Amino acid sequence: MKRSTIVTWTMIAVGVVLMVVSYFFLATPWCNTAVECSNPRVPFAPAIFVLGVLIAFSSAVYYAVAKD
Amino acid sequence: MARYKMVVDLDRCQGCRACMEACKVENNTPAGVFWMYVFRFEQGEFPDTSISFLPRPCQHCNNAPCVKVCPTGARYKREDGLVLTDFERCIGCRYCEVACPYGVNYFNWRKPDHAFDDYKMDFSDPDLVAFTGGVVPPYRNPDHDVKHGPEGRLTSGSGHFKGVMEKCTFCVHRVEKGLVPACVDTCPVGALRFGDAEDENSPISVFIREHESFQLLEELGTDPSVIYVGGAPPSTESREIERPMTRV
Amino acid sequence: MTTATDTQLPQGIGRLSRGWIAFFLGAAVLFAFGIVGYIYEQGQGMVATGMRDLGAMQGATWGLYIAMVVYFIGVSFAGVTVAALIRLFDIEKLKGVARMAEVLTIVALVLGALAILVDLGQPLRGIVNLFRYGRPQSPFFGTFSLVVSGYLFASLVYLYVTSRPDAARLAQRPSRLQGLYRWIAAGWEDTPEQRAKDRRVTFWLAITILPLLVVAHSTLGFVFGLQVGRPGWFSTLQAPAFVTLAGVSGIGHIIVLAAIVATVLKAKDRIRLDAFIWLGRFLMVLLFVYLYFTIVELLTTMYQPTEHEKVLSDALLRGEYAWIFWGSLAGLAIPALMLAWMALTRHWRVSWLVVASILVNLAAIGKRYLIVVPSQTHGQLLPYGIGSYSPSWVEYAVVIGLFGLGALAIGAFMKLFPIIELEEGEA
Amino acid sequence: MVAVTRRSFLKGSAAVGGGVLASDFLFGGLETLRKTNKVLLADQLTEDYVHTTCWIGKQDCGMRVRRIDGRPVKLEGLAGHPRNDGTLCPKGQAQIISFYDPNRVKTPLIRTNAKGEPGAWRRASWDEALDLVATKVKEVLEEDPKLVLWQKGRSKAKDFYDDAFVKALGCSKLGHGAYCSDTGYRAVEYTVGLHGVLHPDLLNAQYVLSWGWNITNAGGNKFCWITWPRQMLDAMENGLKIVHIDPRLRPAGPFADRWVPIRPATDLAFALALIHELIAQGYVDRPYLTTYTNAPYLVGPDGLFLRDEEDTPLVWDETTRRAVPVGTADSPALEGTYTVDGAEAKTAFELLKEHVASYTPEWASEICGIEAEQIRRIATEFGEHARIGSTVVVDGVEVPYRPVGIMAYHMAQQELGFQALRAMCIVPMLVGAWGAVGGQTADFTWKVDKNYAAFEELKVEEPPYDFTLKNSKFFPINSGFPGIVAKVMQDPERYEVDKLPKVMILHHVNPVVSFASQPDFLEAYKKLEFVAAITPWMSETADLFADVVLPCATIEKYEGPISATDGYIDAVTLRLPPMEPLLESRGEIDIYMDLSERIGVLYGEGGYLSVVNEGLGLTETEFALSLEEKPTVREIFDRWSKAQGLEGISYFEQNGVLVKGAISPTKRYGYVTDPPFGGAVHRLYGESLLKAQRMQQEMGADLIYWQDYTPLPTWREPTMWSSPADYEFTLITYKLVEHKQSRTTTVPLLAELSGPQRLEMNATVGRAKGFEDGDEVVVESHNALTGETRRLKTRIRLIEGIRPDVVGMPHHFGMWSHPSSQGLGPTPNEIFYTGEGYMGATADASFHVRVRVFKE
Incomplete structure (x- = not known):
């Protein structure tokens, strides 16, 4: 496989993993009755989630631009 | 851990609105804002008319729609049953307000330095400032400048931030001192009660057990912590009469 | 202003005509009006808007701003859909509107995000806290993580990828913008491999964006549809109806924009009638679907309404909102009939299409307003009495300003980059 | 935390540096910078509670005042107080804002423009203002003390105001009771x-x-x-x-x-x-x-009791079957007609039976x-x-x-x-x-009032009358009615009055707004030569007619003693100042002592201090005030407290109220008091009443004055019923729980709570007339005797719980001097009438009038 393909897939993978993992870092959706439920379990988890989205889509740019 | 509930005894409520006023002074709410609100209703036609009253604090729901929709966790529920707003986190999207079926949320439409303008009292009058030190309102309660609970969030009082959501806090600053909320404290006819419902032998638990009760809009499944005793839930026939000036 | 070299660029890029300057200044004035409104709002607090609290204050806490959020995000829908469809199915006759559809999507999304921001009591805190504390349980989480971040970013990527070939072409000739084009082109050499790669990228991007878009718009529908406490909102139809009306308003925008571009750039050969016909048919289908939803929803609520739903539907059908309701319905039904007539007679006219498109967009704004506001003023479950809301001048100013900003953005884009994808040899 | 000294305040926004700004931005604090001009630092402040007594309403509830660094921030009910036991009504809660009312009268004021129009004022020192009042009062006192008129709206320490000051001066006084329930x-x-x-x-x-x-x-x-x-x-x-x-x-x-x-x-x-x-x-x-009523008394054909030589009324003894003096019969007859000394006599009860x-x-x-x-x-x-x-x-x-x-x-x-x-x-x-x-x-x-005995023989004297028409042929029973005084001042000849008041001291009274028939007061008070108003804020009456305004404190002063009983438990308390009087205002007792001193009636026997001694029960006790020396007000109450057997005023400062215990049934129930029913x-x-009526007739009083002096209650149609039929509604007034009189509309928290003026009308009637809730309407009243009409404008409120032929308005509102009172609508007092047909037979106000309602 070409290096650019690997990087692209890696970026997608990292993005998706960030999204999935950070989802579990967020405040739990089923919890409403305690103070902790109002905080993400890891600080800035939503930002990590969004970062995942950005990385995943950036892969397209990388893939298009990357020189083989 | 306590689990606070409020009981409203509609067989005793005289609709006097002392609770609204006590809340206003205790929490320094701005003009037009009534965290505690008392409906005065009329039903029927002359001469078969009836009057009823209905105090409406925040219901502090156990399944609170406002907590669910808050995008930042600024609106949260504590283990002791209080539903509070972190004024330092709220972004002012007002989603909690549209989600709440009880209409208990109040947004800071005015900036704090103009929140009392409608009262036509110039608290910056130099003669007055010499005495008050320029605090607005001059009866400002300093309890609201400190953070509450183990979570250490700024959650009590009113009107000190621009553009955030506020509502009844069950007087968290008083409850944490072992006092009852200001509305309950002042009720001249003993129509409001407050206490720990987790303790089965507490006066409020006994009272709830011994009386028939209902919750407002029970059918929505919000499970309010405010329990009504006596009287009846408002019907679609209930017409509100004698409204305070609530529009800012 | 113009230099000899700039005249070489196609589609009037880099050349500031008098008409364009007038247009640009006009849009700038509108935008400035919005800025003035917003500064006033920040100075006074949100008391400067017509919004007030629900309940005892008898107002609506969400108003024109949120209606415009829904509207703008709706408009963005069609842009990227059309663009994606064109690329996916290689619809040759629509190639001329693909880029303007993409640009429209991005502009509309930015305007939507700004409309959210102006509605926040604490806008700066909003930017930080959503990313710091955002909770997935709030439908807003979808709005900012998927709609604004994901969807906007994906659309930008999409626009970028599809713009490279044109940039490469433009970069070949000297102009003041040459550097920019070279940067955008990023090594595009128009080799078959690159083309194939490019097709792959756009295909997969389109594939990813389309479901994302449905999900994103649905979460926007959920913002309203999940609220049991608001008569008129709690409905499973909210999400599909949201998406459909979004399509209607977006296609309408593309038609209007395409007609303007075709006229201004004298490019009727590039955006031909059959492109308009295709768009017109698409619009027609969506319109009928939406009208169907509307009728179904109307019948459902009228069949056995609860007391609260009845108060609301009375206000909509014959109360204070009746003029907006029936006006909007007419704004949807009349264009639907116009389009049907043109489809049946096969006699399509761009001017009629433009009229229909403007009508559906006005209707869409009306419908968004009706989704947001009446359920607040007339939808109290406790007997607070009927509330009232009318936007203040500040809100109108800000909304006009947003439109002005959109026009500025599209106008500026047209002077920097071809709004119609370049054909072989055009540059 | 920045170290700050107590009582110092941190400025919110100014002291924030760039680094703080950046971290605030990231951590969501940027826009939380508090926009109130000052922020209190809770941990730097001292909190205390002091006791006092509510001032705003009628019943003087016990209060606990929460103070922060000596600044009251909340009023709470005093637990254990018989009347309110730890609770407060909305008025009690709301008055905290009036502690800090910048629109109160800040210093003594002296008028600089003509009377009858809104006042232009200059600030004066207390010395100057008091000297001016004292000089004017002295001047008229020398001519005739009765021409100095002390008028009160509310008095919270009768011993010091109504009694001591009025008695020391020997002047006339006029209460508010005729508008209340006299x-x-x-x-x-x-x-x-x-x-x-x-x-x-x-x-x-x-x-x-x-x-x-x-x-x-x-x-x-x-x-x-x-x-x-x-x-x-x-x-x-x-x-x-x-x-x-x-x-x-x-x-x-x-x-x-x-x-x-x-x-x-x-x-x-x-x-x-x-x-x-x-x-x-x-x-x-x-x-x-x-046993306990005059029901068995025998009434002769002339309507008067049969009496023996010693003037003792007779009853019919059923045992001896003859008329005997009351108290001597074994079994007095309640009913029946009997012949006594040849004349037919009926028992009073028999007459009542026939009457009804x-x-x-x-x-x-x-x-x-x-x-x-x-x-x-x-x-x-x-x-x-x-x-x-x-x-x-x-x-x-x-x-x-x-x-x-x-x-x-x-x-x-x-x-x-x-x-x-x-x-x-x-x-x-x-x-x-x-x-x-x-x-x-x-x-x-069951303390029997002195009027009980006085009413045994009503005095109806020959003119000239004094300006209250006391003992006149018009009102043999006379509550002292400012409305009729206003009528008299406009037309003294008609009422055969020779002297009108010249100097008036307005004590917490605002007749122009609070008393029915505003136009009469606007006219009458022009005749006064000199008016001094003691008031916390610029009352409309002061604004139009006062020469001098003396600002008095509201709750922030010593006042009393105040009964704290709930009817079952006996208790007494004082009003204590939770803070210094606002700005230059002063407590009324201070004002009256100073005024008495300057007039020359403070000291000595019969002077202000000696009447106070009497009123407080200190005379000839070791706690009596010296008659040569001006005490402080706190000292007076300290002595009074000691006279109650307490250690001093500190008892009230610490406990708030002195609860004396349950009232014994032998005091509460008339049957078992000694003597029963107080005798x-x-x-x-x-x-x-019948005797009075006959005297009135003899002196030529018109029917309207004597027709209700009947021995048994007799129905007649009210005068207003002869207004034309298109005045189809009877206007009544009522109280709102949020207000007390008009004055509480100066408390913006209460005006907010009550909403503005409104006219309640039956919804069915209103809709038939084409009115919708909230419409502005004209209410026009009609005087059935003079044909005069008066109008006001207000907003209509359609409700079901009111008779179709009645419209109602709260009796509050209508003030215009205080900014917070403005814009709340008119007082119905603008369209009521006073005088004949619109007052009671005892010189008392009536709050009824026929009106029509229409849209303009």
Whole structure:
């Protein structure tokens, strides 16, 4: 496989993993009755989630631009 | 851990609105804002008319729609049953307000330095400032400048931030001192009660057990912590009469 | 202003005509009006808007701003859909509107995000806290993580990828913008491999964006549809109806924009009638679907309404909102009939299409307003009495300003980059 | 945390540096920078609580004041206070904002423009202002002390104001009672001798006629709002039933078991029908009536009692079958016609029976606009619940048990009020409920008022009269009515008055707004040569007519002593200042002492201080004030406290209230006091009224002045009923729980809570007239005697709980000087009338008038 393909897939993978993992870092959706439920379990988890989205889509740019 | 509930005894409520006023002074709410609100209703036609009253604090729901929709966790529920707003986190999207079926949320439409303008009292009058030190309102309660609970969030009082959501806090600053909320404290006819419902032998638990009760809009499944005793839930026939000036 | 070299660029890029300057200044004035409104709002607090609290204050806490959020995000829908469809199915006759559809999507999304921001009591805190504390349980989480971040970013990527070939072409000739084009082109050499790669990228991007878009718009529908406490909102139809009306308003925008571009750039050969016909048919289908939803929803609520739903539907059908309701319905039904007539007679006219498109967009704004506001003023479950809301001048100013900003953005884009994808040899 | 000293404040926004700004941005704090100009640092402040007594309303609830660094921030109810036990009403809560009212009068003011128009003022020192007032007062005192008129609206320390100052000066005084419920006071003083109107022994009552009692908004006899509702709710848990007699349902809230939407001004007819029914159904307590009332007295053909040589009235002794002096009969006859010395004589009760024979429920039904059956049923229920003959043991004392009564107060202020209240006194009299457990009373003890004896012979003298028309042929019973004084000032010849007041001291009174018939006051007060107003804020009367305004404190002063009883427990308290008087305002006692000193009446025997000694019961005790030295106000109350056996005023500072314990049944229940009922014989028959009427006629008074001086309550149509038919509504007024008089509209928190002025109208009627809720309408009143019309504009409120032929307005609002009061709408006092036809026979205000309502 070409290096650019690997990087692209890696970026997608990292993005998706960030999204999935950070989802579990967020405040739990089923919890409403305690103070902790109002905080993400890891600080800035939503930002990590969004970062995942950005990385995943950036892969397209990388893939298009990357020189083989 | 306590689990606070409020009981409203509609067989005793005289609709006097002392609770609204006590809340206003205790929490320094701005003009037009009534965290505690008392409906005065009329039903029927002359001469078969009836009057009823209905105090409406925040219901502090156990399944609170406002907590669910808050995008930042600024609106949260504590283990002791209080539903509070972190004024330092709220972004002012007002989603909690549209989600709440009880209409208990109040947004800071005015900036704090103009929140009392409608009262036509110039608290910056130099003669007055010499005495008050320029605090607005001059009866400002300093309890609201400190953070509450183990979570250490700024959650009590009113009107000190621009553009955030506020509502009844069950007087968290008083409850944490072992006092009852200001509305309950002042009720001249003993129509409001407050206490720990987790303790089965507490006066409020006994009272709830011994009386028939209902919750407002029970059918929505919000499970309010405010329990009504006596009287009846408002019907679609209930017409509100004698409204305070609530529009800012 | 113009230099000899700039005249070489196609589609009037880099050349500031008098008409364009007038247009640009006009849009700038509108935008400035919005800025003035917003500064006033920040100075006074949100008391400067017509919004007030629900309940005892008898107002609506969400108003024109949120209606415009829904509207703008709706408009963005069609842009990227059309663009994606064109690329996916290689619809040759629509190639001329693909880029303007993409640009429209991005502009509309930015305007939507700004409309959210102006509605926040604490806008700066909003930017930080959503990313710091955002909770997935709030439908807003979808709005900012998927709609604004994901969807906007994906659309930008999409626009970028599809713009490279044109940039490469433009970069070949000297102009003041040459550097920019070279940067955008990023090594595009128009080799078959690159083309194939490019097709792959756009295909997969389109594939990813389309479901994302449905999900994103649905979460926007959920913002309203999940609220049991608001008569008129709690409905499973909210999400599909949201998406459909979004399509209607977006296609309408593309038609209007395409007609303007075709006229201004004298490019009727590039955006031909059959492109308009295709768009017109698409619009027609969506319109009928939406009208169907509307009728179904109307019948459902009228069949056995609860007391609260009845108060609301009375206000909509014959109360204070009746003029907006029936006006909007007419704004949807009349264009639907116009389009049907043109489809049946096969006699399509761009001017009629433009009229229909403007009508559906006005209707869409009306419908968004009706989704947001009446359920607040007339939808109290406790007997607070009927509330009232009318936007203040500040809100109108800000909304006009947003439109002005959109026009500025599209106008500026047209002077920097071809709004119609370049054909072989055009540059 | 930045170290700051106590009482220092941190500026919110200014002190924030760039680094803080950046971190604030990231951590969500950027826009949280508090925008209030000052922020208190809670941990740097001292908190304390002090005790005082509420000032804003009538009943002086006990208060606990939370202070932060000496600055009051919250008023709370004082636990253990008999009247409010730890609670406060909305007015009590809201007045905190008035502690800091920048619109209060800050310094003494002296007028710089002409009177009659809104004042232009210059600030003056207390010395200058007091000297000016003292000079003017002295001048007129030398001419005739009676021409100095001290007028009060409210007085919270009678001993210091009404008594000491007025007596020391020897000047005239004018109260507010004629606008309050004085008609009722006069009727009850006349009939049973108590100083009060009507209230039941509420905690023990089973059936109460809530006769115009605004249960959920107003107080009533003796108390403000809190105490009565608390007692009623407790009694309801023991089965109390409430019959609400009122054109509006709203006052009763959800607490009425029966609503009688009576037509206004027909209470007399309703009461007469009840008397008719109670007698007809046999609900008559004969032992009480024969023993404690003048019901068995024999009345001759001339309408006067038969008397023996010693002037003792005669009764018919059924044992000896002859007329004997009262008190000597073995079994006095209650009913019957007898021949005494050849002339026919009837017992007073027999006359009453004959008198009410035609006052059937059907007759009253027509007049009152309610069903006859309802009247009959109420009479039956009242009679049944009375349990005539029963007794109960209270604290070891056996007392008759009659758990029925009437609660009535301000409704007395109507044209026929005196006789209506007389009739209402007779209703519980028939069943023997006066002074019984659960029964009727009008005060907490059975101290007989001095008017009881005075009314035995009413004085009707030859003119000239003084400007209050005291002892005149117009008003043999005279409550002292500012309305008629205003009429007299405009036309003294008509009332045969020779001297008008020249100097007026307005003590917390605002006649222009608070008293009915505004145009009369606007005209009359122009005649005053000099007016000094003692008021916390610029009253409209002061604004238009005062030469000098002396700013007084509201709650922030020493005042008292103040009764704290709830009718069952005896207690007393003081008002203590929770802070220094706002700006340059001063307590009234300070003002009066200084004024007395400058006038020269402070010291010595008969001076201000000696009258205070008398009033406080300090005379000839070791705590008596020196008559040579001006004390501080705190010192006066310290001495008074010591005289109560306490260590001093510090007792009140620490405890708030002195609770003395339960009031013994032998004081509370008239049957078991010594002598029973304080020694007063209850006047079923008003002989002296008839005598007065005859004297009035002899002196040539018009019918309108004497027609209601009848020995038994007699129905006639109110004057306003002869207004043209298109004046189709009767305007009534009522109190809102959020307000007390007009003055509380200066408290913006209360104006906010109550909303502005409104005209309540029956919804069906209103819609038929094309009105919608919130429409602005013109209300035009008509004076049936003069044909004059008056108008005001307000917004309509359509409700169901009001009679179709009645419109109602709260009696508050209408102030224009204080910014917070502005824009709240007019007072109905603008369109009421005063004088003949629109006042009672006892020189008392009536708050009824016929109006029409239309859109302009």
